[in-house]
Amino acid sequence: MANYNLKKLVNYFGVLPQYIDTLTSYSFIDQNITCLQLDSRQIMAGDLFIALKGQSSDGRDFIEKSIKAGAIAVLADAELAEHDKTLTYHLVDGKKILQINIYQLANKISAFANTFYDNPSEKMNVVGITGTNGKTTVSQIIAQWATLIGEKSAIIGTIGNGIYGHLRPSVNTTPSSVDIQSHLADFLTQSVTIVAMEVSSHGLALGRVSDVTFSASLFTNLSRDHLDFHYTMDNYNKAKWSLFSPLNDELAVKSSGKRVINFDDNVGSSWINQLDDVVVVTCIPDNLTKVQALGKRYIAVSSVSYHDQGASIIFESSFGNGILQSRLFGAFNVSNLLLAFAALLSLNYSFSALVNSAGALLPINGRMEIFTVKGKPTVIVDYAHTPDALDKALIAASTHCNGKLWVIFGCGGDRDRGKRPLMAQVAQSHTNNIIITNDNPRTENEDLIINDIVNGFIEFDNIKIIKDRTSAIQWAIEHANYETDIILVAGKGHEDYQIIGNTNHYYSDRETVSHFLGATI
Numbered sequence: 001m002a003n004y005n006l007k008k009l010v011n012y013f014g015v016l017p018q019y020i021d022t023l024t025s026y027s028f029i030d031q032n033i034t035c036l037q038l039d040s041r042q043i044m045a046g047d048l049f050i051a052l053k054g055q056s057s058d059g060r061d062f063i064e065k066s067i068k069a070g071a072i073a074v075l076a077d078a079e080l081a082e083h084d085k086t087l088t089y090h091l092v093d094g095k096k097i098l099q100i101n102i103y104q105l106a107n108k109i110s111a112f113a114n115t116f117y118d119n120p121s122e123k124m125n126v127v128g129i130t131g132t133n134g135k136t137t138v139s140q141i142i143a144q145w146a147t148l149i150g151e152k153s154a155i156i157g158t159i160g161n162g163i164y165g166h167l168r169p170s171v172n173t174t175p176s177s178v179d180i181q182s183h184l185a186d187f188l189t190q191s192v193t194i195v196a197m198e199v200s201s202h203g204l205a206l207g208r209v210s211d212v213t214f215s216a217s218l219f220t221n222l223s224r225d226h227l228d229f230h231y232t233m234d235n236y237n238k239a240k241w242s243l244f245s246p247l248n249d250e251l252a253v254k255s256s257g258k259r260v261i262n263f264d265d266n267v268g269s270s271w272i273n274q275l276d277d278v279v280v281v282t283c284i285p286d287n288l289t290k291v292q293a294l295g296k297r298y299i300a301v302s303s304v305s306y307h308d309q310g311a312s313i314i315f316e317s318s319f320g321n322g323i324l325q326s327r328l329f330g331a332f333n334v335s336n337l338l339l340a341f342a343a344l345l346s347l348n349y350s351f352s353a354l355v356n357s358a359g360a361l362l363p364i365n366g367r368m369e370i371f372t373v374k375g376k377p378t379v380i381v382d383y384a385h386t387p388d389a390l391d392k393a394l395i396a397a398s399t400h401c402n403g404k405l406w407v408i409f410g411c412g413g414d415r416d417r418g419k420r421p422l423m424a425q426v427a428q429s430h431t432n433n434i435i436i437t438n439d440n441p442r443t444e445n446e447d448l449i450i451n452d453i454v455n456g457f458i459e460f461d462n463i464k465i466i467k468d469r470t471s472a473i474q475w476a477i478e479h480a481n482y483e484t485d486i487i488l489v490a491g492k493g494h495e496d497y498q499i500i501g502n503t504n505h506y507y508s509d510r511e512t513v514s515h516f517l518g519a520t521i
């Protein structure tokens with residue numbers, strides 16, 4: 001694959017001169033490295049194993065295993081600064097294998113992987129999308145829309161990685177710094193012209209994207225989530241900002257490209273004056289004149305009419321005025337659509353081609369996905385798993401509801417505990433028909449997670465706890481009023497698992513809902 005041998009590797013990391021002599025007797029020195037690999041379980045013959053100390057285990061414990069599996073060399077985290085740029089050797093099964101020790105290696109991997117894979121992000125449009133909610137939706141819209149206008153697009157994100165329409169499931173929303181560069185290189189060989197990449201705050205804070213050259217970077221919104229990892233909203237905000245900030249910022253990515261910022265979010269609007277080359281987006285008609293006064297490029301919604309099939313959106317912009325037809329539900333999806341539109345326009349894709357094809361964009365898997373069967377209540381499967389998302393999803397559902405509104409939700413284990421009572425408060429501000437259920441308890445006790453949620457309720461009448469998700473959905477469908485009621489099933493969206501302990505059990509809200517409605521998907 002890549003044309004990169006161990007000699008180049010030694011030079012790249014600046015191994016100290018006193019170690020260079022030992023390399024003359026090293027048999028693999030001219031051999032090309034096939035792939036970079038952070039995980040010993042994935043090693044194939046010819047790979048370089050990168051051994052990093054992680055949060056739950058230490059990659060250096062798997063060096064011998066990686067050599068047995070065929071690694072031709074090892075790049076390892078050096079514990080102490082004085083071990084930086086030194087060499088050691090392993091003798092395994094009669095093979096002598098080189099290890100380069102680098103101090104604070106994790107911070108250097110994005111740059112190295114970028115060099116190894118020959119700067120793939122510089123050869124196509126890579127759009128980075130960040131924000132608490134809406135990343136998957138916006139990235140799927142961008143990739144889908146680009147495909148509709150004749151581009152070849154790919155996605156890196158929560159639902160998976162790959163060419164649009166052929167995603168392979170992924171563990172992380174934003175993969176490791178190595179996997180990002182290798183996916184980008186792979187997309188390039190498949191003639192992809194545009195990649196929509198979800199950039200999580202973990203991805204930014206852990207340097208997974210630091211050496212990606214973004215052609216455009218986009219901000220949806222910021223609200224409470226992930227405080228188990230960032231501890232404060234200020235840290236969380238700073239991590240997000242690093243996708244947009246000028247280069248002198250400590251965490252900043254290599255290049256942000258064009259910036260697309262949601263003006264309707266307080267954090268987004270507070271950033272605008274610090275940014276050049278920005279497109280400002282507002283979906284609040286009253287903000288039109290404010291946005292025009294900024295003197296930046298903009299897209300502003302002047303009116304929206306919602307109907308059973310989605311929405312018609314009239315907009316003004318520095319790129320031209322027009323109407324977008326949308327088949328996506330909810331006011332927040334108007335914002336997601338306009339942000340995607342702004343990103344594509346900032347990259348000079350055709351205004352008229354985009355406007356003309358908007359009505360063909362399909363709803364996103366597990367995002368405000370509506371299930372209707374005659375004579376049965378309407379069920380919406382959505383991925384809302386933060387207080388703000390649940391609020392927005394319930395507002396959207398209630399605009400279409402002529403009967404009672406129901407909500408079924410839970411909260412993930414081993415994740416931000418503080419959002420649990422807040423989600424309860426949000427649910428209760430919209431409806432009294434609430435069912436609390438499990439949503440990936442992981443290694444936490446499910447009863448304690450439910451207690452955290454229940455602590456947020458002000459009154460308890462009509463609140464039901466049905467821990468088994470299938471039974472919760474069945475109960476709601478059987479007890480809701482046929483024809484008029486809407487049941488929002490929140491939190492799992494596209495997921496096809498329930499994580500209990502460390503085990504993923506097959507489970508899908510979409511299939512469960514279809515089963516009890518007698519619908520097909």
Ligand SMILES: CC(=O)N[C@H]1[C@@H](OP(=O)(O)OP(=O)(O)OC[C@H]2O[C@@H](n3ccc(=O)[nH]c3=O)[C@H](O)[C@@H]2O)O[C@H](CO)[C@@H](O)[C@@H]1O[C@H](C)C(=O)N[C@@H](C)C(=O)N[C@H](CCC(=O)O)C(=O)O
Pocket residue numbers: 038039040041052053054055056057058059060062171172173174175176177200201202203
């Ligand atoms: C806290 C965190 O982000 N952890 C990520 C991190 O794991 P880690 O460095 O702690 O890895 P580790 O398990 O301690 O192992 C250390 C090293 O040993 C290696 N190893 C380990 C075992 C073995 O047998 N052989 C081996 O070589 C591992 O590959 C790793 O390089 O690096 C791994 C590889 O890239 C990630 O999969 C893993 O994400 C875990 C699964 C995770 O849950 N992350 C969440 C918090 C996350 O990042 N979420 C965001 C989305 C948030 C949002 O919704 O917005 C995301 O971008 O996914």
Ligand SMILES: Nc1ncnc2c1ncn2[C@@H]1O[C@H](COP(=O)(O)OP(=O)(O)OP(=O)(O)O)[C@@H](O)[C@H]1O
Pocket residue numbers: 131132133134135136137138158173198220221332333335336366367368382383384385388389390392393493
């Ligand atoms: N612009 C938005 N503002 C507020 N809520 C939104 C917005 N877009 C989507 N949502 C809500 O958030 C949920 C998750 O949306 P989406 O999957 O697009 O977000 P995400 O940022 O990718 O989430 P994750 O961090 O889990 O990957 C949706 O199902 C919906 O309820």
Ligand SMILES: N[C@H](CCC[C@H](N)C(=O)O)C(=O)O
Pocket residue numbers: 173385411412413415439440491492495
């Ligand atoms: N990417 C999000 C997904 C949460 C979805 C929800 N089903 C849960 O498990 O909490 C996270 O890891 O916080």
Ligand SMILES: [Mg+2]
Pocket residue numbers: 135136137157158159173198
């Ligand atoms: Mg996502």
